[in-house]
Amino acid sequence: MARHFLQLYFGIVATFAIVSWGQDRLWHLYADAARPDSYPSQTAVLTLVERQLTSMPQDRWPAAVAELARSTGLDLELMEPGELAGIEAAGPEQDEPALWTDADDRVWALQRLANSDRLLAFRFVDETSQRTPLEWLLVIIFYAAIALVIMLWLWPLRRDLRALEHSTLRFGDRNWSFDAGISPRSPVASLAAAFGRMARRIDGLIGSHKDMANAMSHEIKTPLARMRFEIELARSAETREALMQHLDHLNTDIAELNAFVTATLEYAVLERAEVALNIGQHDFTLVVPAVTESVKRGVRDDLVLSYDVADDTHCVLCDAHLIETVLRNLLYNATRYAKQRVHVSFRVAADSYQLHVEDDGPGIPAADRERVFGSFVQLDGRNTSHTGFGLGLAIVKRAIEWHGGAARVDGSPLGGARFMVEWPVKATGA
Known part of the structure; x- marks a missing residue:
């Protein structure tokens, strides 16, 4: 934090110092030069000396000016034309004093004498360019205030960055939870949110791989053992x-x-980080009946599969392969647990497509309705004579998420479960 603070602080201080110096120089060279009335005492001295000189012959002016300088202690000089570079071309005009700074930064008040080309010069100390102790104190307070403002700005930023750093370190130590506690108003809130999404994604992938390893140990070993037998x-x-x-x-x-x-x-x-969707327009008045009839041919004869497709679904935007997979998996799941009936409905709402698959089976308890979409999840207490790997609904959930939609399950008026998936009309992918 100290390095960033000092860089920002000295950068701001240097900028203010350069700007202040430049303003002082411009004001001194131009503003004061254009306004000799900013020095009324010097102007009055020149006016009095000029009146005294005009009352005597011009050949006595040098001696008179020297005597006045000696007797009063003022730095007065009488200059001939051309002694001050640039004065003869740029002023001063008669009866109009002007200021001039020489090569040694000494300030001169100049007055062109009446009926003469000579210049009366009065050198003095420009007290306006000297800072008083109070002014220096105010300058110090000003720069201290800048430091305070920068510190107040950097402190919450540094605090949030440190919290984000500690959270990422804990996550890197295989503590698969990420909670940095960053306020939504923090400058790094978007960064923390991105880290949070990444952490949840990694946590989900790790959990999925664990489930896959556990499932493989069972789903592969068991058939292999039966095959060996x-x-x-x-023989x-x-x-x-x-x-x-x-x-x-x-x-x-x-x-x-x-x-x-x-x-x-x-x-x-x-489950890959990127899936390229092949989005196109498809006629679901044909797709839903075709998939339903295809599944119907492989189920028992006493099971009734019906469908209801809205008439305005001729141009549905989706990846046809993935959505057909979603519908097939939902139908396979429903036919495993249905007693006598499975019903499919598809329609277009205001801004989304809605696909519902419901059955008259035992249903899904409310406590398990979120968990049922997990990978390799098979609920206890249901009819265990039905085969499955616990991947069908997980595939449904991920396929719909890639379409930017969501999947959920509820109770059905038929008495069993009703699975509802929907995705936006403008499917762009998750």
Whole structure:
């Protein structure tokens, strides 16, 4: 802080000093020179001496001026034309005194004598250019006030920067929480907010990777163990039918592993720092029915899937691949837990697109409605006979966030859960 303070302080002081010096010089050279009445006593002396000289012959003027200088102690001189460089061309006019500063910075009051080219010169001390002790004290107080103002400006800035530094150091020591306590009015509030978003993003990625590692240890090891067991059984199979049955079980486990790897890779793509969205206009009066019918072909026969699409959804702005993935994952999730019915609705509100998928299943407790969108999260207490990896809803959440929207879950009039996703009409990406 001391280095920044001194740099700012001496920079301001030097600026004020240079400006003040320049103002003093300009005022002295021009303002005072143009206003000899600023020195009334000197002007009066010149006027009295001029009147005395005009009453005697000009050949006696030098002696008279010398006698007056000796007797009064005043520095008076009678100068011939040309003795003062520039005076003969620039003044002074008769009856109009002027000031002149010589090469030694001595100040002269000059008066051109009547009916003569001679100049009466009176040298004096310019007291206006000398600072009194009080003036020097005021100058010191002035610069001290500048230092106080700078200190008051730098202190909260330094305090907030130090708090930000300590928070980042704690975060770097694997304390995955970031709370610098910076006021919104602070000059570094935007920087602290950016650090906070970065910290939350890193914390989320670390948590996601932990969940992924835990899930992989279960979702991969379990099928591998079953596959190893089926291979041993296949080796000891006595009939072709028994062998084919074991091979079918192996194929089922391989398909499960492939589905898990595909879902994991798809989620990992959405968790990247940057995702390039392919935004275009798409006709959702065709997209929603097509995706719904596609999912319907793979569910049980007694389950009814219906849809309701508004007529004004012919030109929807989105990344079609991601939104189709969102709809499929929501439908897959609903069909796992629905008893008899799943309903899809899509419409355009004032400034957003709204997609709802609801079912008549057991629903989701209010305490778990935020957690259900986490990666590799599978809620306890639901029908455990349904398979899944806990990635479908996490993919939904990230895909909608990349569209600048949000996903949430609520209760459905059908009795189960209603998943609601919406994104702005002008989808630009998160």
